[in-house]
């Protein structure tokens with residue numbers, strides 16, 4: 001673990017290089033090193049952009065999830081997007 005912590009990781013999105021830690025990269029269990037391919041700043045930026053460009057479609061399932069989201073103010077939008085994909 002000490003070796004991993006001192007390694008640097010390249011962000012493909014902003015071309016930056018950051019310490020390979022969860023302070024700079026979100027966790028991603030599907031990746032071999034357990035961290036997202038882009039840094040936290042880029043991931044958040046892209047998430048915001050994606051949500052702006054992909055507003056919820058008029059679909060009954062989405063409507064239901066939107067109600068759930070409204071009930072849980074702190075419910076992360078990305079989480080229900082993922083759920084929507086799973087349901088479909």
Ligand SMILES: [Zn+2]
Nearest residue numbers: 011014039042
């Ligand atoms: Zn980045």
